[in-house]
Amino acid sequence: xxxxxxxxxxxxxxxxxxxxxxxxxxxxxxxxxxxxxxxxxxxxxxxxxxxxxxxxxxxxxxxxxxxxxxxxxxxxxxxxxxxxxxxxxxxxxxxxxxxxxxxxxxxxxxxx
Amino acid sequence: xxxxxxxxxxxxxxxxxxxxxxxxxxxxxxxxxxxxxxxxxxxxxxxxxxxxxxxxxxxxxxxxxxxxxxxxxxxxxxxxxxxxxxxxxxxxxxxxxxxxxxxxxxxxxxxxxx
Numbered sequence: 263x264x265x266x267x268x269x270x271x272x273x274x275x276x277x278x279x280x281x282x283x284x285x286x287x288x289x290x291x292x293x294x295x296x297x298x299x300x301x302x303x304x305x306x307x308x309x310x311x312x313x314x315x316x317x318x319x320x321x322x323x324x325x326x327x328x329x330x331x332x333x334x335x336x337x338x339x340x341x342x343x344x345x346x347x348x349x350x351x352x353x354x355x356x357x358x359x360x361x362x363x364x365x366x367x368x369x370x371x372x373x374x
Numbered sequence: 375x376x377x378x379x380x381x382x383x384x385x386x387x388x389x390x391x392x393x394x395x396x397x398x399x400x401x402x403x404x405x406x407x408x409x410x411x412x413x414x415x416x417x418x419x420x421x422x423x424x425x426x427x428x429x430x431x432x433x434x435x436x437x438x439x440x441x442x443x444x445x446x447x448x449x450x451x452x453x454x455x456x457x458x459x460x461x462x463x464x465x466x467x468x469x470x471x472x473x474x475x476x477x478x479x480x481x482x483x484x485x486x487x488x
Contacts, residue, residue, distance in 0.1 A: 266417070302480075304479050306478075307475065307476070317473050360474040361406050361423065361465070362423065363418070363420070367416050
């Protein structure tokens with residue numbers, strides 16, 4: 263399968279702990295997006311990479327959130343000192359052409 | 375703020391009937407629009423797109439209509455099937471100098487009654 267893969271699929275953590283999610287995009291895609299989705303809502307933009315450069319971060323991303331894409335390949339999203347409000351589905355998408363995003367199945371985060 | 379909205383949060387249709395899902399967008403600078411389908415437990419999947427210089431585009435069993443005058447987008451699904459049950463999102467693409475920002479609406483949940 264050469265689609266976008268995300269790991270882990272599910273993560274349960276206690277409030278205050280740090281978590282890290284990984285996204286492996288489709289190999290030739292230079293654009294990579296992170297979105298957050300809560301139940302009954304559409305995906306909310308978090309951040310965007312073009313190759314290894316992080317070009318935009320949403321104001322939704324507090325200082326506790328950080329994302330990287332070393333060498334323009336896989337990406338990681340880290341949340342430090344998790345809060346219950348961080349509970350959501352975190353979606354990664356990659357693309358080669360504008361707007362046509364290919365999504366992974368997401369990482370479902372539950373903060374207890 | 376930025377938003378792409380709807381709204382009819384849920385839609386139920388009989389199998390075999392046609393479905394129409396509507397969307398209103400807010401940014402008149404958006405020049406590209408996309409419909410995505412999200413099934414339970416999966417990420418959104420591209421269905422069909424349309425550029426702002428068009429008012430209609432057809433795919434297999436799906437048609438997207440764009441009315442720029444009233445900033446309205448619709449997705450029509452012909453002969454709706456049980457496999458069409460999902461949440462449908464419209465998304466608008468904002469052209470920017472460095473990249474294109476993709477903004478999703480809140481979605482419509484389509485249920486197909488066998």
